[in-house]
Amino acid sequence: MRALVVDHAEPGRIRLDTVPEPIPEPDEVVVRVAAISLNLGELPKVEGDTPNGTIPGWDAAGVVERAAASGRGPRVGERVVTFGWTAGWAELRTVHVDELAVLPDEVSFAAAATLPVAAVTALRALRRAEVLPGMRVGVTGASGGVGTFAVQLAHLAGAEVYAFVGGPERGQGLTELGADHVLGADEKPAEPLDVLVDNVGGPLLTDLVHHLAPDAKVISVGAASGARASFSSYDLIGPGASIIGFRRGGDSAADLAYVVRLLAEGLLHAPVDWQADWAEIAEATSLLLGRQVRGKAVLTLS
Template structure:
């Protein structure tokens, strides 16, 4: 019988719907390391799914911690190594089993909280921007710019030499971007306002709905819109003729689950290296003990978070 551990579980018939309970510890496969989790972050998609769950399970994608038991096939860092990474489910727990290709070492000088903020939001931003090719001198617009993906995307685009524009209703975004080292050329409250100010070579959209529909008609000729989410939870309609005749543009969808089918260690290591160098700032809104997960999830769903919420496991 598996040894027990504590983990956050969904409670479909209770209030709150997330609580720390005792569950069985994971048994790692030969290609997986067993990691003692010290911190994890919340992402909107996993949190929304967990709160609406009709079954009992342990959610969670992002984590940071220490290798308790290295992968039996020798593919992972050795026991005692500080690591961070992502799993398809189960990171909101004291222990998690993770593939070697889904974890990377935490560099000296980078905290567990910083590392836990990186995987899903950072890798999503990186993959989306790389899909657009070289950003040097290009006008890049990022919707949902106050969120985790958005804040990372603004920084990464600026580091790549782009002229950065941002869309968010959050009044503090311009100040926060300055703190992140980004000098935005424009900050707009709506996509309509952004479109009225010009066209864009690259648009990274995580909002979906009407925002995506307008974005597709705000591309420069030959531009690309990369969509990675639908936080609006609404279908998208747009003027197809306006899109293909005026912009000759492209629409590309990024789903991180597809990216995680392969080896994401190099991307994780690249992001962590930028943090260590002081070139990438982890936009952490709040750090809380993991016993307050229900409160943290509620704040995230009520859009009361700018950047990332990190929960410390103790």
């Protein structure tokens, strides 16, 4: 079968190659992949961080080609969206039945492929923050994959949403997705935030710590800025805020099924900003690393 594999000598450090087909475990199905979405964290960036020949890939959607030998999970021919820590960028993927959800016909493979990492991360971050209607929820990196879904899910929860972006062009479309306020990195919220979902870290997080309501919660999802946030514990005493590091975990099948249902009902929008054939992987990685994608980049398999 064909797959995208790590090759640090290639542009984008990825090339299309032929590799052996995967062998499933008893509780795994074999999926013929139709679309994948890219996440910054899965891209090989420097020599040695990911060995040559590795098949990356967390998010993939496609059709079940072989059902699980255990009898669990979807049947042959069912359309599914899948999550795994490796090997999603291939024509065939093995995936545990607890890490997938069945897709209704109205949800495209390209849209579904955006969900596993970005939408489920956003869902779990807001759940961890215990967002309630009327709360003021800030989202940094709001134009990225996780951020775009966090804006939408916070809006669906009845929150007043503050979307923080790097510049005006990055904020386009966020109001339509549910953001009540779209702010640049140098702008401050008019009211203190009850919840902050932080994807950026660095100076922006340092500053926003001083704009928190009493008993606020900060859910630290990522640090896309690459810079350290700098503040002392005294900065948190006034608001009595809690900073919580995001942890993966939970019922992946149930969470995926939930966001799939929201997508099918038109309550959630898949933010596909760039889409191409998987042969364009070098351009895709360049755009993603250059922060030129709002929302998600998706590749389809030819």
